[in-house]
Amino acid sequence: MIRACIMIGAVLLPLHAHAIPCWMVRRAVAQYGEAAVESWARSRGVPDKEIEKARRCLGQGSAG
Numbered sequence: 001m002i003r004a005c006i007m008i009g010a011v012l013l014p015l016h017a018h019a020i021p022c023w024m025v026r027r028a029v030a031q032y033g034e035a036a037v038e039s040w041a042r043s044r045g046v047p048d049k050e051i052e053k054a055r056r057c058l059g060q061g062s063a064g
Helices: 002-012 022-032 034-043 048-058
Strands: none
Touching (some): 022 034, 022 048, 034 048
């Protein structure tokens, strides 16, 4: 799991939080769980507003 988190980090770090597509949020949550993904985001300083946007992605199904 550590290796996968490092790989996700390498992909996400260059992106602005608002630019992370919903499909990526859903995939990370499917692989690691919502709590782990949220913890990871908070540990990297992602603001609450952006975390709320990511939560809304989880309810959108395949859109986004």
